[in-house]
Amino acid sequence: MKQIPACSPNVKSNYLWSDPPDENKWADCVHCGMCLESCPTYEITGQEQHSPRGRVHLMKSVAEGKLEVNEQFADPVFQCLDCRACTTACPADVDVGGLIEEARGQIRQAMPPTGVKGLVSKAFLEGLFPHPARMQTLGGLLKFYQKSGLQKLVRSTGLLRIMPKHLVEMESIMPKIGMPVRKKYKSKGMIPAKGKVKNTVAMLTGCIMDVMFSDINEATINVLTRNGNHVVIPKEQTCCGALHVHAGDRETGRRLAKQNIEAFKDADRVIVNAAGCGCMLKDYPELFREEPEWKEKAEAFSAKVQDISKYLHDTGYEKPKSEIKTRLTYHDACHLAHGQGIRKEPREILLDIPGVEMVNMPNADRCCGSAGIYNLTNPEMAGAVLESKMQNVPEDVEMISMGNPGCMLQMAVGVKKYGRNQRIVHTVQLLDWAYKKDDERGVNTIQSRR
Known part of the structure; x- marks a missing residue:
C-alpha cells in the first residue's frame, strides 16, 4: 500500500509503505552538531552519514523525494547502534532512535533480506525468538553441549576455527545454561511473597534472558519475593519484539506486542530485568501510530512497565x-x-x-x-x-x-x-x-x- 507523502502534498515521498519515519520527529533538528560526540559510529568513522544529524538528513531527503530507498541509504541506517545517546545529547530531544527504526521498516520492505541475512532472519527472528518452547529446546541443546563434554571436545580439536571470529568469541564466553524459570515455575500460578505483602507483580522472562541467563531471572524472583511481592509469570507472554523492530520487521514486532499486551492485561506492574526489553515495551505505542485502538492499549500497558532497579528503588x-x-x-x-x-x-x-x-x-x-x-x-x-x-x-x-x-x-x-x-x-x-x-x-x- 502506498503512503501519503510525509512532508507536503506537493512533495513526492520515496517512502512507499505505511508507517514511514515521522516528520514530527525530525522537525526540530537544526543540525547543530551537539549529537556528534555522543555517537559511537561517528567517533570511529568521522563520516557525516554515520552521525545522527547525517542520518536525519538522509531520512528527510528520502521523504522529500531527493534520495531513493537503496543501499546508499540503507548502510548508514543499519550501521546505527540505536543507542539513543544522541537524543540524550540533543537540546531539542530529537528522537533519532525512533526515526531509525521506522526507516529500517521501509528499507526491509523495499529491500527484503536475501542470502545469508535472509536465512538468519527467517531462522532466528521468525523461527526461534517468538516461540518460547523452541527457545527452551535450544537451551536444552546448549546445556547438553556444555555438560556432555562436547564443548571441551570442540574446543580442543580446533573445530571452532571454521567459524567466523566473532562467533568464536561469543562461544568462548557462553554462560552456564540453567533451567528457564518459565519451565521451573510452569505449574505455579503465583510465586508467593515472603513476609508482609506489598504488591503483586508480573514478570517478563524474556527469550534470550531465560535461556542464557536463567540464573538472573531466578535472582530477580528471589529479590522480588524477598521484598514482599507476589510474582506472576504469564504463560502467554512472548519475545518483546526488540530484535525484530531493530531489524526493520515492524509487522512481527506489532504481532508480538499485541500478544504481550493481552498476556499482561491483568497485571498492575510489569517488571523487566533486561534494559533492551524494557525499552521496547515502553515503546509499544510507537508501533501503533496508525492503529488508534491498539495504541491506546499499548499506552496503558507501557505505563505499567518498570525496570527491576527502578521498581525496587521506588517501592523500598x-x-x-x-x-x-x-x-x-x-x-x-x-x-x-x-x-x-x-x-x-x-x-x-x-x-x-x-x-x-x-x-x-x-x-x-x-x-x-x-x-x-x-x-x-x-x-x-x-x-x-x-x-x-x-x-x-x-x-x-x-x-x-x-x-x-x-x-x-x-x-x-x-x-x-x-x-x-x-x-x-x-x-x-x-x-x-x-x-x-x-x-x-x-x-x-x-x-x-x-
Whole structure:
C-alpha cells in the first residue's frame, strides 16, 4: 500500500509503505552538531552519514523525494547502534532512535533480506525468538553441549576455527545454561511473597534472558519475593519484539506486542530485568501510530512497565547486612540510561550492599557495541565500539555490573579479548547474593530503603 507523502502534498515521498519515519520527529533538528560526540559510529568513522544529524538528513531527503530507498541509504541506517545517546545529547530531544527504526521498516520492505541475512532472519527472528518452547529446546541443546563434554571436545580439536571470529568469541564466553524459570515455575500460578505483602507483580522472562541467563531471572524472583511481592509469570507472554523492530520487521514486532499486551492485561506492574526489553515495551505505542485502538492499549500497558532497579528503588527494599567485599564499576546499558532515563537507581542499590566499593567508569553510558544482535550483524563496527568501551573500564576492579543481557555478553567478550579478569554481573544478582549470605548468617531483621 502506498503512503501519503510525509512532508507536503506537493512533495513526492520515496517512502512507499505505511508507517514511514515521522516528520514530527525530525522537525526540530537544526543540525547543530551537539549529537556528534555522543555517537559511537561517528567517533570511529568521522563520516557525516554515520552521525545522527547525517542520518536525519538522509531520512528527510528520502521523504522529500531527493534520495531513493537503496543501499546508499540503507548502510548508514543499519550501521546505527540505536543507542539513543544522541537524543540524550540533543537540546531539542530529537528522537533519532525512533526515526531509525521506522526507516529500517521501509528499507526491509523495499529491500527484503536475501542470502545469508535472509536465512538468519527467517531462522532466528521468525523461527526461534517468538516461540518460547523452541527457545527452551535450544537451551536444552546448549546445556547438553556444555555438560556432555562436547564443548571441551570442540574446543580442543580446533573445530571452532571454521567459524567466523566473532562467533568464536561469543562461544568462548557462553554462560552456564540453567533451567528457564518459565519451565521451573510452569505449574505455579503465583510465586508467593515472603513476609508482609506489598504488591503483586508480573514478570517478563524474556527469550534470550531465560535461556542464557536463567540464573538472573531466578535472582530477580528471589529479590522480588524477598521484598514482599507476589510474582506472576504469564504463560502467554512472548519475545518483546526488540530484535525484530531493530531489524526493520515492524509487522512481527506489532504481532508480538499485541500478544504481550493481552498476556499482561491483568497485571498492575510489569517488571523487566533486561534494559533492551524494557525499552521496547515502553515503546509499544510507537508501533501503533496508525492503529488508534491498539495504541491506546499499548499506552496503558507501557505505563505499567518498570525496570527491576527502578521498581525496587521506588517501592523500598531490604538493605542487606552481609558483605559482598568487592571493587566494581558500573556500565550504563544504553536502553536503560538513554532509553529509560534510569541511572542513579542501580548505583544506589549497589552502594547499599555492605563491602561494595564502586569505582567510577568514564563515559559509563557509552555503548559497548552489543545493540541487540548488532555484534553479530555488524561485527567489525561492534568490535571497534567495544575496543573504545574497554579503554574506559577501570583495570583495578573485580566486577563490572550492568542491567542488560546483551551488554553482559559483549562486555564478557571484551574482558576476555583484552586480557582482563573482571567478572560480569547483573545488578540484581549482587543484591540476591547478599540476601543469601544474610540467610546463611541467620540475619532476619528487615530494614527497608524508602
